[in-house]
Amino acid sequence: MIVKAQGGDTLTEATTKALSARILGGEFAIGARLPSEAQLCTAYGVSRTVVREAVAALRADGLVEPRRGAGVFVVRDSLSVTVPFGEIDFDRLSSVIEVLELRTAIEVESARMAAIRRSGAQIEAIVEAARAVTAEGPADADFAFHVAIAEATNNPCFVEALKMFGPTAIPRKALEDKALSGTPQDYIAFIDEEHQRIVEALLDQDAEAAARAMRGHLEGAQKRYRRLLRAR
Amino acid sequence: MIVKAQGGDTLTEATTKALSARILGGEFAIGARLPSEAQLCTAYGVSRTVVREAVAALRADGLVEPRRGAGVFVVRDSLSVTVPFGEIDFDRLSSVIEVLELRTAIEVESARMAAIRRSGAQIEAIVEAARAVTAEGPADADFAFHVAIAEATNNPCFVEALKMFGPTAIPRKALEDKALSGTPQDYIAFIDEEHQRIVEALLDQDAEAAARAMRGHLEGAQKRYRRLLRAR
DNA sequence: ATATCTGTACTTGTATGATAACTTGAAACC
């Protein structure tokens, strides 16, 4: 299999991608040794310079670790993805709770800051978002509500961080919750009450109350989730 | 300035670190061109192979972008604080503070959870990390201290989130702070005192005290940063 | 028989020189 530079890529980039694909694709397990540089050269039809720079790139990404005299060894593979963080391993059930805990950290502070910094337009957007949850159900509207609050911090980092988790974290899953908490109607009413507490604190510009309300809201979600786990 | 391989590092690694330090240290702004490979070779006293592999590593980290025929250009610098965080616009000066605010959110909760969940081994690691800051200075040791606390949450998400910011966020820049806060010695002693407050709360398993101490620590950093901005 | 030493083949690390492909800016030209 000979790599060719395509689409503006250099040979080195193409080789890097090819190699990383093989590693992340599972061809090499953690601890496995890659073919030697010489073998990779003939396999990919490139010079040693190219192979070495590709390996250097993989090393910088923490994918492999070359050991002089011994070979190049894989230190991370498809199963230990964790790192890009955009794609947290949601397969593990517990990881949902772990993400929820991190999200709680960010959103509690988000609410605290929003209470102080929010503009008039921003609080209006928040109130409107809360209304939408009642009207349309929690599916995506709930996430929009949380994003509206993050935006009211006037710190784009909070918005980015929140969006990184995506709407998947709570609502969609939480809906399976209805078997435990009663009908969907009850569930929406319940969520709505928690949202109202947050909105009022933001209206009052009461930072601590906002933080408390948000913490209650999200820790509630955590609890419901844990209950789901136990129910299995 | 000639780099030498030290501490198990290869020449390439040493060169990579030296170069990345210069970039993150602010010597090259975004869009600036690095010295040519030939110049870097003579400057660091290494072969072109080494320089090229170092650049390949920086490229993999998204720090620079080589353009054939033109040169190697910086695409991220000290003020964009390492964060591969989606595509946040870190160009604006205030972004350091924004990142710091997000980090505060995460770390305050991190301290709170660590106080409750920490194991015996974990608290030992934290104490040891605090000692290292005193001994070696804040450079990288400070970040290790914060990571140790994140690990004591037993929630890998917190560790990942923290590592995303990287060690650059506070310490390196905060050192420039010495002009404002007195000698480096004073600065270390000051930081150390704040760390001790956090450690004691964690030892006592006092979640709220840990959260307060951590908040004070990081909001202090924010304040020092804001002062730096105003001083411009 | 076991343990230790040694050598050899293989591997990565570094240096050097050559050529190709490309960019950029200035000089020459119309």
Place this chain on the structure above:
DNA sequence: GGTTTCAAGTTATCATACAAGTACAGATAT
């Protein structure tokens, strides 16, 4: 003034050579 051309400089790639380290087989000593 605007366009073309060219030369110098830059990265990309290749090839070769040697240094330095590892690992394993086989010899050697105990």
